[in-house]
Structures are given as structure tokens and as C-alpha cells.
Amino acid sequence: xxxxxxxxxxxLLGASxxxxxxxxxxxxxxxxxxxxxxxxxxRGALDGLGAVAPVGDPxxxxxxxxxxxxxxxxxxxxxxxxxxxLNPAMPNFYRLYKTGxxxxxxxxxxxxxxxxxxxxxxxxxxxxxxxxxxxxGWLNRALLALESGGRVSPGGGRALGIGAVTPLVVRGQAPIxxxxxxxxxxxxxxxxxxxxDLYQHTDPKLAAALQARVELAAIGGVTKTDDPMxxxxxxxxxxxxxxxxxxxxxxxxxxFLAKADGPRVGAVGFGGWDTHxxxxxxxxxxxxxxxxxxxxxxxxxxxxxxxxRETVVVVVTEFGRTAKINGTDGxxxxxxxxxxxxxxxxxxxxxxxxxxxxxTAQLYEERDLKPTTDLRAVLKGLLRDHLRVEExxxxxxxFPDSADVAPMSGLVG
Amino acid sequence: MARAEAAEAVLALNxxxxxxxxxxxxxxxxxxxxxxxxxLERFPGELSAASALPSSAKAFRTVNEANAKRQAxxxxxxxxxxxxxxxxxxxxxxxMAEASSPATEGxxxxxxxxxxxxxxxxxxxxxxxxxxxxxxRIEAALAADxxxxxxxxxxxxxxxxxxxxxxxxxxxxxxxxxxxxxxxGRFVDxxxxxxxxxxxxxxxxxxxxxxxxxxxxxxxxRGLNENLARETMELHTLGxxxxxxxxxxxxxxKILTGWTWLSPVDNPDHGGEFIxxxxxxxPGAQKVMDKVYAQEDVEQGRAVLxxxxxxxxxxxxxxxxxxxxxxxxxxxxxxxxxxxRAFVDTEGNLKEVAKVMISSPESWSEPPTKLKRPSEWVVxxxxxxxxxxxDPKRYTDGQVLLGEPLWRPSxxxxxxxxxxxxxxxxxxxxxxxxxxxxxxADRADPRVIIEDVLGATVSPEVKEAVGRAExxxxxxxxxxxxxxxQRR
Numbered sequence: 022x023x024x025x026x027x028x029x030x031x032x033l034l035g036a037s038x039x040x041x042x043x044x045x046x047x048x049x050x051x052x053x054x055x056x057x058x059x060x061x062x063x064r065g066a067l068d069g070l071g072a073v074a075p076v077g078d079p080x081x082x083x084x085x086x087x088x089x090x091x092x093x094x095x096x097x098x099x100x101x102x103x104x105x106x107l108n109p110a111m112p113n114f115y116r117l118y119k120t121g122x123x124x125x126x127x128x129x130x131x132x133x134x135x136x137x138x139x140x141x142x143x144x145x146x147x148x149x150x151x152x153x154x155x156x157x158g159w160l161n162r163a164l165l166a167l168e169s170g171g172r173v174s175p176g177g178g179r180a181l182g183i184g185a186v187t188p189l190v191v192r193g194q195a196p197i198x199x200x201x202x203x204x205x206x207x208x209x210x211x212x213x214x215x216x217x218d219l220y221q222h223t224d225p226k227l228a229a230a231l232q233a234r235v236e237l238a239a240i241g242g243v244t245k246t247d248d249p250m251x252x253x254x255x256x257x258x259x260x261x262x263x264x265x266x267x268x269x270x271x272x273x274x275x276x277f278l279a280k281a282d283g284p285r286v287g288a289v290g291f292g293g294w295d296t297h298x299x300x301x302x303x304x305x306x307x308x309x310x311x312x313x314x315x316x317x318x319x320x321x322x323x324x325x326x327x328x329x330r331e332t333v334v335v336v337v338t339e340f341g342r343t344a345k346i347n348g349t350d351g352x353x354x355x356x357x358x359x360x361x362x363x364x365x366x367x368x369x370x371x372x373x374x375x376x377x378x379x380x381t382a383q384l385y386e387e388r389d390l391k392p393t394t395d396l397r398a399v400l401k402g403l404l405r406d407h408l409r410v411e412e413x414x415x416x417x418x419x420f421p422d423s424a425d426v427a428p429m430s431g432l433v434g
Numbered sequence: 435m436a437r438a439e440a441a442e443a444v445l446a447l448n449x450x451x452x453x454x455x456x457x458x459x460x461x462x463x464x465x466x467x468x469x470x471x472x473x474l475e476r477f478p479g480e481l482s483a484a485s486a487l488p489s490s491a492k493a494f495r496t497v498n499e500a501n502a503k504r505q506a507x508x509x510x511x512x513x514x515x516x517x518x519x520x521x522x523x524x525x526x527x528x529x530m531a532e533a534s535s536p537a538t539e540g541x542x543x544x545x546x547x548x549x550x551x552x553x554x555x556x557x558x559x560x561x562x563x564x565x566x567x568x569x570x571r572i573e574a575a576l577a578a579d580x581x582x583x584x585x586x587x588x589x590x591x592x593x594x595x596x597x598x599x600x601x602x603x604x605x606x607x608x609x610x611x612x613x614x615x616x617x618x619g620r621f622v623d624x625x626x627x628x629x630x631x632x633x634x635x636x637x638x639x640x641x642x643x644x645x646x647x648x649x650x651x652x653x654x655x656r657g658l659n660e661n662l663a664r665e666t667m668e669l670h671t672l673g674x675x676x677x678x679x680x681x682x683x684x685x686x687x688k689i690l691t692g693w694t695w696l697s698p699v700d701n702p703d704h705g706g707e708f709i710x711x712x713x714x715x716x717p718g719a720q721k722v723m724d725k726v727y728a729q730e731d732v733e734q735g736r737a738v739l740x741x742x743x744x745x746x747x748x749x750x751x752x753x754x755x756x757x758x759x760x761x762x763x764x765x766x767x768x769x770x771x772x773x774x775r776a777f778v779d780t781e782g783n784l785k786e787v788a789k790v791m792i793s794s795p796e797s798w799s800e801p802p803t804k805l806k807r808p809s810e811w812v813v814x815x816x817x818x819x820x821x822x823x824x825d826p827k828r829y830t831d832g833q834v835l836l837g838e839p840l841w842r843p844s845x846x847x848x849x850x851x852x853x854x855x856x857x858x859x860x861x862x863x864x865x866x867x868x869x870x871x872x873x874x875a876d877r878a879d880p881r882v883i884i885e886d887v888l889g890a891t892v893s894p895e896v897k898e899a900v901g902r903a904e905x906x907x908x909x910x911x912x913x914x915x916x917x918x919x920q921r922r
Contacts, residue, residue: 065904138904189876208868212908215899216864216915222895224917230857231864295904 039274040191041284043198047170048409056366056407057278057332058286059321060160062188063314064142065211065294067338069358070390071302072111072311073125073372077104080379088302088346096303101125105372108302110311113319117363118370124432126360126399127374130340130392132422136354138295141339146190148397150422159419160288161193163404166414191288198284207262209293210306260309264316267291271317275324278332286408294338297351318363330365333407333433337396343388344379357390360399366407366433373399373429395426402429439463440889445802446470448922450760450792452581453814459889462580470582470792474785477583477618480610483570488563490607490633491695494706497560497603498698504556560602567606568840569826575813576822586617586788588809589759591841592848594628594670596637598841604706605841608633621752621782622743629666629739632695632708638662638846645691645716658716663687665846671742673751682723688716689727689735749777753787755851760791762800763852769796802921805853808836810922811863815870815914818887819878832866864915871910880909892918 049056074090075081076098082089090098090108098106099115105127107115117123133144133152140152148159191197208216213231220228270289277283293310300307314336322329341358357377362369377383377391385391397420404410404419405428416424443459446466451473462469488496575584591609598605612631616624628634635641643659644651651657663686668674692715698705710732719728725741727734742748753773757765769791776790777783791797806814812832816824833840837859843849850856880900884892896916903909913919 065908139906139909142905192876208864208911209908211904212868212911213864215903215908216912219895219899219912219916223893224921226853226857227860227917227920230860233858292905292908295908297902 039270039277039284039287039289040188040197041277041287042164042191043196043284044164044167044169045285046408047168049407050170052409055328055331056285057325057328057364058403058408059274059278059332059334060190060288061314061317061334061336062142062146062190062288062290063294063336063338064138064290064292065296065338066138066141066340066342066354067294067358068296068300068302068307068342068352068355069127069129070341070344071296071300071307071352072108072361073101073127073359074098074106074108075104075127075376075379076100076106078376078379084344084379085346088300088350090302094303096308101372104376105374108308108311110308111315111318113315113322114361114363117318117322121370122365122367123361123363124367124369125372125374126362126394126396127372128357128377128390128392129360129394129396129399130357131396133340134356136340136356138339138354143189145337145339145396146188148400148420156189157193158188158190159400160190160286161195161197163408163410163415163419164195164286165193166410166418167408188288188290207266209263210260210309211293211295214298260313263293264313267313268316268320272320272324275321279325279328296342297347297353298349300346300351314361322363333362333364333366333403335400335403336361336363337400341390341392344384344390345388355389356385357392360396362399362403362432368431368434394429395423397423397426398429399432401426402432404428406430407433437890441891442466442798444889444891445798445922447580448806448814449797449802449804450580450582450585452575452578452584452810453817454887454889455579455817456820456887458579459887463889467792467798469580471789473578473580473582474618474788476579480614481570481574483573484567484610487566487570487607487610490604490611490631491704491706493560493563493603493607494601494632495698495702497558497563498705500556500559504558507556564598564602564606564841565826565830567610568830569824571606571609571840572813572824572826572829573822576817576824582788583618585760585810586784587614589756590617590624592843593755594624594634595843595846595848596633596841597843598839601633601636604633604636609841616784618785618788619783620743621748621777621784622740624784625670625739625743626736628670629662629690629735630693630708632706635662635693635695635708638665640690641694643687643691643694644714645688647717648691648715649713650711651691651714651716658684658687658691660684660687662693663690666739667742669846669848671739671751672745672747676747676751678723685720685722686738689720689722689738691716693732693735743782746774746778749774749782753777756787756791757797759851761797762803766796766800769794803853804851804922805856806920806922807849807851807856808838808859808863809833809840811914811920812836812866812870814919815867818883818914818919819874820887821874821877832869835862836866837862860915863920864911867911867914868907871907871914875905875907875910878910880906880913883910883913888918892916 046056071090076092082091090106092098092100092106096109099109100106101118105125114123131144132150133141143152144150146158147155148162149155217228217231220231274287274289278285278287296307299305302308318334321334325332337360338358340354340356342352342355344355347353373394375393377393381387383391401415401420401423404415405412410419412428415428420426440459440463443463443466444454446462446469447454447458450470575581578584587609591613594613596605596608608631612627613624616627638661639659640662644654644656646657660683664683667678667683667686672678692711694709694711694714696704696707696709712731715731719726720734722738727737729737750770753770754765757770757773761769772794773787773790776787780786812829830840838849884890884897884900896913896918899912900909903912
């Protein structure tokens, strides 16, 4: 635990680790603003087409068949405009979108064009085109360039590296502190499923034992043990635990960001998005995960209070997934995907996309949604217009390979 | 490196050691058996890291003193409260009449709360002592090149277990004082050290066991407690149903009367230390398993323990348990026989018994079906990641979640060793693996662990699952949860 003395209640409610800058951005404050920026990283590669469906594209249903999210489906997608519709698992995002406080960037990607998660996350977070090239993140390098308007939390934080893993995006020379959850992060359903699959191929006994745990959980009988951390009880459905974990963690992170002397720039991350099998965009896995994300967004909004007006949250993932459904009702590693933007400081209410089309020839390598918007343009636009990072710095040290990628204008204000 | 060579090295490290660390497979792969035998020669009788830790008696006195202060403070608080309450008593009666339940309960609750607050205002030194001991123990396991002897310490500590639930202050020091120095010595010395240790005497209720005809027994009209005598025969030496009778238990219990500790109240300098108190001791000769013991004092009990240690049933019991702990839930009978014979032939030389186990082909040919105990598995994860330090609080909390709280088995039998006892904890292991993976994902590369630490011995399925994982964290969790990592 860390930023400064926090109540036991906050500790108990603590969830996803927040990593935040120890300084206050000076220039923006001089303008009378007090901006907050939170970067949320979805690890595992979010299926952008399952999150925000191009229902107006004539090739959409042909592409995904009865797995396509549609306006008149069993769980109908929610129209964002004449062309795009939102996954119904995200009512909070939709409400914010309607009031101009949320936006979608579609058919976007980092410059990474291979399909390894580790390398893809490395490019996403380092801001460098070549994976494994540096050990610092673009957000940290951006902070380094920002003039400090004083330290946050004079009560003193703790240096990072003590608790949960620090995401690469915030690693670097700019001092960062971490707020680490006390609660045990439950393994995701995806991890559970992968492990079960591995056991089924290597150790039937372990497979049977794990399967039994899963079934027990599904029945949902709450068995009290002499457990000192009852919130980790395996009898609670994993997705419900995950939802609670993320919502509470996001809420706690938001309370830090909201404090007068609290941090202003931070990052959190969570996994589970690698939906190779039974993706379930309309009612299964992906639907559940987007619901978790949506709950986190709601928790951020409500816990930021007045500070929400000055906040931008950018939700990004390493790459997208195949445009077509694969042989196991899921999707494989792809390229173009979506980024979500939410926050009171946003000029939202729109889907930002230069739509590439879904005909086979229009797909990247005839399989993935083709990226037409460089994700770095979005990030550079936010850093420049929200935090006031100099454009020259953005091109030289924050995203050094991006001279030809202009910052996207008009995202905030 | 050749996969077969690496596989035997990994088996050696998992089955007999604390698990592979970076470099350890390469270091021993030329001669894994020789490396294990060499490990038996390097054993440090005591840990340098433990030099600052208090002895069991000192720890006991420290906690005792703090408890006395806490109690005094609570009593004062209670008195002050009662005084205050007398005034409000009429009021309380009225409330009681109005509400069917708990006006008084509420009052009492508040009072207990105030007393608890008073208790909390005097810090409890027991917990930091426990955590310091835990840290030293685990870091010894992390620092060991192979960890065979550390595994032996863990085995014997569990065999002669006490429980921190009953005597936390001594729990770590007991292992250092009674177990660690003897795990490569003679069994009889280990037995004498364990049964004569104040922690054991208190845990198994011998400190207050009085000979019915002893001076104290007659004066206080109290008597025998059979607990230590029974468990010594049933669990520590002969094994259950091995030929001793209830009469033998009673006689042995009488013999053990007087084995107690010095009270901390009267002995600020030596409280908590072992003492043989003749005033508690049952006078006269006793017959145990057809042998008469006529010694007058502490030697009477020692003589019985020496005979129990030399009993062939003990050799078989210990050999079976060791083989089950290291090799298989149902070890090959020929291995048990060979180890038992070595035990008898060498008069319980535990190093020789360990050598025989290592030199037996059965110890290497058994398939890796054993499920690592949670403690071994956790240390295995930390070692694989190349880390040498732990946060003792996090470690001990994790052990609670995994069902193997450090030095806190639920009965004198200790923690079980078999797969059936632990396999249902798999779901919990997954959560722990997930949490550990999250914490170390910035320092540990799963692909490096597979190639360099595990010498590429994991199955293709595991490699594939790790390679396809959505994040480094998930890859690590899957690797740590794999059968290859959990079985030995």
C-alpha cells in the first residue's frame, strides 16, 4: 500500500494496481485546468469488431454469420450512429457516448504488424516500433518532458516495483508510484479454460480436479471456510469476482486521481481478452469482459466526482483479432481493433474511423480488419491537447518513429 | 543441453530438492545423484541468517511478558468500564425490557471492544518473531543450490510437528533448535531433541502431566496426560498398530512426567527452558513393551526413547514416510525395505538412509506422480524466477490460502503428503499462481524459465500453451500450474 495512508476500507476494496506519476503537470495547471489522464491496457487483444460492430457494412453479416453482433439479434447491439453499434454489455459507455463524454476510434492499431502478444504489448507500451528495444514506456517518457507543477501527495508514496508488475508503459526515469491491491486477483476464466485444456492433454487427474472446482463454482453454493480473505472464495463465480475486483479497483484508483494532492496521470491493465474459443460477443466471454470494463468505467466516473470533467481515460489493446470467426467459435490474433475514449474532458459522441471495408481484399492480409488510423495519432493528440506535451517532444522521444503520424486534433476541449 | 540429461537433473531438483533455479540444471546435469550426495555434506547445522533471532525460550518470555502487560491493561479498562456502567444500570434495565434481545449484549460488546482496544495498545511481539522466523526458513530454501537438506528439514519438522496455533512464539525456533541440527545425524538424537523440547512438551500437553504418585500429583490431586507418550509411539517412532498397548502408553506417560519447562513467571532469565522436575515425576520402575525401566530420573524417559528409536518398527515407519515424501505416494516396497535396513544397520544414521534413497534405482524410475505440497510449489515458483527473497507476510498469508499454514498443521500428525489431500486445492493454487505471476512478470520471462531454468524438459503442450498465452502473466501462471511444474 502506498500513496499515503489510506483507510483500511480502501485497502480492502483495492483492486487493479494503479501506477501514477508523482508530479502535477504544470503547464496545464497554469491554464487553469487540472487534467487527469488514465491509460487502461487490455491485454490479450480485444476483438474490436465484437465490441463495436460495423452493422452498416454490407459484408458484416457475411463475415461473421450468426456470430455477428446485429441490431435485431437476441441481444441487440446498440446503435452509435448509422454505421456502428455498440456491444450491449456496455450501457455506461453508451450513456456517456450520448452525452458527448465517450468516443470510439475504430480500425486502429499500433505500427506492430506481427501477431505475438508479448511483442505486440511491448510495441503498444514502449511506443517504439521494434519490440524489446527499450525498457521504458511512452507515457513515462511523456511525463519526463512535462514540467512539474510540484509533487503530489506530500505524505509520500513508495517507489514502484514493490507490488504488482509495473506495466512497461509507465516504466522509465520519471518517478512513478504504485498503488497495489491487497486483494488476490482471481485468475480469469480464460486462464482457467486454457489450464483445463492443458491438463486435458497432459494430466487427466488434474483436469478432473480443476473441472470439479469449476462445476462447484457454477452451482454457486457458498461454502464458508476459515478463510482470512473470504473475497477470494472459489465458490463465487469467477466473472462476478472479476467484475467486483475491477470495479472496486477502478473506484480506488479514481479516488486517488480525484484528490487535490493526488496523482494526475496513471495506468492500469488487465487481461483476459484473448478469445480464441467461444468468443461469445453477444452473450459469452467477450460480453462478460466488456461488462467488466463497463463497470470499471462507471466506477471511475462516480469516484472521480468533479474531477471527471477534467478526465480522459484511454482504453487500448495490443492488436485486434481475425475478422472471421475461427473453427472454435472464437477469433485468432489479428490487427485492426478499437480504442475506447471516455471522460468528461472529451469531445465525444462519435466513432472516429476511416472505414477500410470488410471484403476479403480489403482485409489486412485477407484476414484482419485493416488498420487505417495509427493509434499513436490518438495518443499523441491526447498528450498534446490534454496534458500539453510539446509536439516536438512527442515526435522525438515519446513516439520517436512517428514523425509522419500527426497528432489527432479535437479530441478534447 | 541434452534433454535426457536435463530431465534427470530437473527430476533431482524437484523430487529431492527445492526446485530448479537459473543455472542449477546446468550445474548438476553431469551427475545429479552425485550432486545430491554432495548436498548432504554441505549442510550448515545452523543458519547464519538466524543469528539475530531469539531462542525459543527467549521468544516465549518476550511474548509472555507482553501478554501479561496486555492482560493487566485490559483488566484496568474493564474495571473502569464497570464503574461507569453501574451508573447507567437502571437505564440498561429499561432498555432490556423494551427490546427482547440485546441491550446487555450491546453493552458487553462495547465493553469487550474497549478491552480489545486496550489489548491492542500493547504490541504483540509474537507476530514479528513468527514472520522473521518464516523469512529465514524460506530464504534458506531459496538460497540452497539444490535444497535436498532443506527438504529434509521440512520433512522432519513436519514429522515432529508442533503448532503455532498453540505456541507461536517458539514455532520457528523449535525447528532451528530441535530439528535442523539433527536431520543428517542419528535419529535417536533427533528424537531426544524433539520430545525434550519445551515447544513439544507444551504442544502435546506434557508440561502439566503429573505422576499420580509424585509429590505434586498427590498434593494437587491431579495426574497424567498421555498425549505426548501416545503420539511419540504412534506418530514419531513405531507407527500406529505396531505392537504397543494402552498399558504401554500409560507407563510411558508416567515415565515422561517431570519433563516440563520452567515457568516464565518465576524465572525471568530462564523461563521457557526445559527442566526435569522430580516433584512431578512418577516414582518407581515402569514396564514398556515388556521391558522394565528402573531409572530414577530423566534418564528413564531417555532410555525408552532410545529403545523406541532402535525398534525395527520405527525403521520401517520412518523409511516408508521418507520414501512417500520424496518418491511416490505408494513407494516401491523394495525401496522402503532397503531404506529401513539401512536405518537398522547404521543405528538410525539419517544421512546414510538418505544416501541409500538417492542410490536406489527406484528413486529415479518412479514416474513423477507426486503433487508438490503448496509450500514446495510456492518456493519452486520463486526459485524458478531466480528470486532469493520473499515478503514473509505475503508468503505466510499465501500458505494459509493454500491450506498449509506455516508451522500450523491441524493435528500432531502434521500435513499430509499425498496427492488426494492437496488436489482439491487446485483452484486456489491457480489464484495464487496468477497473483505471483502478476508480481514477477516484469522480472521473469516464461520462455527463459522453460529453456534455461527447466532445461526445456517441459512437454510440448506446456510450451505451446505458454507460447500462445495472451500475456506474460498468463504464460507464467500456466507454466506454474502445469503438471510438469507441480508434479515431481
